[in-house]
Amino acid sequence: MASDTLRGLERGLQVLDALNLSSGMTLRELHCNTNLPKPTLLRILATLEAHGYVRRRIADGVWRRSARLSETGSLQGLLLDVGSSILDDLCQRLRWPSDLAVYDEGSMMIIETTRKKSPYFINWTGVGYRIPMLQTGLGRAWLSFCSNEERETILSDLRGSSSPFDRAANNSQLVDQLISETRAQGYGTRVQGFTLRKIGEEKTDGFAVPVIARDRIVGCMNVTWLTSALDQRTAISRYLEEVQAAAGRIGNEIDTKLSLDAARPSALQ
Amino acid sequence: MASDTLRGLERGLQVLDALNLSSGMTLRELHCNTNLPKPTLLRILATLEAHGYVRRRIADGVWRRSARLSETGSLQGLLLDVGSSILDDLCQRLRWPSDLAVYDEGSMMIIETTRKKSPYFINWTGVGYRIPMLQTGLGRAWLSFCSNEERETILSDLRGSSSPFDRAANNSQLVDQLISETRAQGYGTRVQGFTLRKIGEEKTDGFAVPVIARDRIVGCMNVTWLTSALDQRTAISRYLEEVQAAAGRIGNEIDTKLSLDAARPSALQ
DNA sequence: TTCTTCGTTCCGGCTGCCGGAACGTTGATT
DNA sequence: AATCAACGTTCCGGCAGCCGGAACGAAGAA
CATH class of the missing domain: 3.30.450.40 (GAF domain)
Incomplete structure (x- = not known):
């Protein structure tokens, strides 16, 4: 039914959504915003990064949604x-x-x-x-x-x-x-x-x-x-x-x- | 290390990517494209849909990436x-x-x-x-x-x-x-x-x-x-x-x- | 220097996920 | 009308992928 859903994926999307409307957050900020434990966040971010969905700014370690074009939608x-x-x-x-x-x-x-x-x-x-x-x-x-x-x-x-x-x-x-x-x-x-x-x-x-x-x-x-x-x-x-x-x-x-x-x-x- | 990554999330992103460049696929097509078992796909799609990332066309059951704006990137x-x-x-x-x-x-x-x-x-x-x-x-x-x-x-x-x-x-x-x-x-x-x-x-x-x-x-x-x-x-x-x-x-x-x-x-x- | 804060690593435990198999439905074929 | 094939959906026993508290190291702040 409605609950037949994957927790891991769900959390990943949650992080994506959070990053989408903030243009950059530190691990700590993400932790506060999503209430997910930091080790979990690290794993999620690593996965998202490997697929090019987020990117970590070298300068200050801030996580940002990476600029994916082609998602505009006519x-x-x-x-x-x-x-x-x-x-x-x-x-x-x-x-x-x-x-x-x-x-x-x-x-x-x-x-x-x-x-x-x-x-x-x-x-x-x-x-x-x-x-x-x-x-x-x-x-x-x-x-x-x-x-x-x-x-x-x-x-x-x-x-x-x-x-x-x-x-x-x-x-x-x-x-x-x-x-x-x-x-x-x-x-x-x-x-x-x-x-x-x-x-x-x-x-x-x-x-x-x-x-x-x-x-x-x-x-x-x-x-x-x-x-x-x-x-x-x-x-x-x-x-x-x-x-x-x-x-x-x-x-x-x-x-x-x-x-x-x-x-x-x-x-x- | 590089392998510290979540399989569930990874698969979800894989499905998203597949849908991104096809403008609509049936379950079977997704199954062939991603090599993921169909029950797994169903769970993934349910999760993505719950978060508004994909949508199923009522007419023919085709799964489509839903039009999320605000991902354009300047x-x-x-x-x-x-x-x-x-x-x-x-x-x-x-x-x-x-x-x-x-x-x-x-x-x-x-x-x-x-x-x-x-x-x-x-x-x-x-x-x-x-x-x-x-x-x-x-x-x-x-x-x-x-x-x-x-x-x-x-x-x-x-x-x-x-x-x-x-x-x-x-x-x-x-x-x-x-x-x-x-x-x-x-x-x-x-x-x-x-x-x-x-x-x-x-x-x-x-x-x-x-x-x-x-x-x-x-x-x-x-x-x-x-x-x-x-x-x-x-x-x-x-x-x-x-x-x-x-x-x-x-x-x-x-x-x-x-x-x-x-x-x-x-x-x- | 000391103290605080933040990011990272570790690891034992458990639950969330897995996917083969069986089932129901649809629509194409004879 | 009957048969068959293809597809989507549901079920459930088993296990490994994930979990997150705790300890650690690094970097600023006081």
Whole structure:
């Protein structure tokens, strides 16, 4: 269970964490901060040093976190990171599964989903799966809440696409209507009865909202349910608020993490 | 000794390292990559996850390094990081101690030194200690190898300084001469007999070279010796090449690490 | 010089960890 | 529908890896 965890490793990470936010500590300071006995600390530090995670300043013997680059994490990495656990929470509350997706080369790409965890069996599509922009809630939400410049780029890409789904991008009247409607309601819905599903599976429906961080759209998330269990009006009235709250939480956490990073202690002293 | 190290922690770091450069692996892949038994991996991953170091994607159970920001490390952190071990090497070869310093607010600030490790007892000054720009090898080297813009800024700062050492900045003829001389030789020396030392300590001398990374100066390093043991001419002929090589290695390593960072794998897939 | 503080080493004892093996589940194959 | 293979998960008896108090040495402070 939750306690199936390694004490030695745990203590090592504890030391790493302590060093991370202090830019250098002596053995004594570490001892006071972590309450670990000094011989133990010495062993931990030796191990961390051997793997290049910490380094001891020769001048004064102070232990410092060594500068490992390549741990930054892109914005999308962050989105996946915080999104994952919030989607999980949401699924436990609503029971219905959600997806998290980003725009990528002419379609929405799914980067996380709780379809596996949901108790309801719903047409399973994995990470990396792509769905069209104009027929789905996720796509419509992205198009409606991204910047004007981005929308223009996307639409012109779609006009040049060979996919039958993307032809609708030529009907600018339809597109405009779609976007203003989506904006007005605050969520995107899919084309009546539209599902990319295998034969024999139940019909589903859903809606999607944007995830906003740093004042721009960074992703979209949705909820999906079986039409046999719920009609759209009921689902939206029941779940919209909660899904929007979850999207808001994702955006907030991203913003916080990014600003924490900007304010981290200087590398010296 | 070198083997006084914790196996559990070591394995945990091994897993972290594996995940770092792959952006996601299944248990099986980890098992193949690390040769650790699967139950052990499960325990390690549980521990890492509890501390927020890794996260499991719900969609497909893939383990990913979680996006921890605040581990980036400034350029100065990097300098200290790679400089530390290279200074250490150098000290083992030359026996004489070295310092690593950067320009900071009107003087050179020492950020690392091997005076502790050197077998020769030399006037001990710790991290954070400041030395003047115009009288010391470290200061002269920085002034001579920084950009023209930076030099102008520094000199005008010095002219406004209250320190008696910095008054020489007003004598522009002297300054120009100093800089062209330092540039010509490739290293900076100190004012004849200049030492900030306590009474009773032996006289020292030294020279300093710039550390260049990303095509600009990022630090200066020097060697110090007792005048009672060596005259300047001998010391320079014996050590200059080696010190310049060390400075070059520091610069190169910084450049490599920075470009490795730029080329790291995408956070998705 | 003496005293205090900090880092390092030592070693007997025990518990935290180990990993083979068995099990349950998933999804591919015929 | 049935079979099979691959993967993740759980179990548990056994032992070595780790533990940390105590003693030691070195380095400043008084």
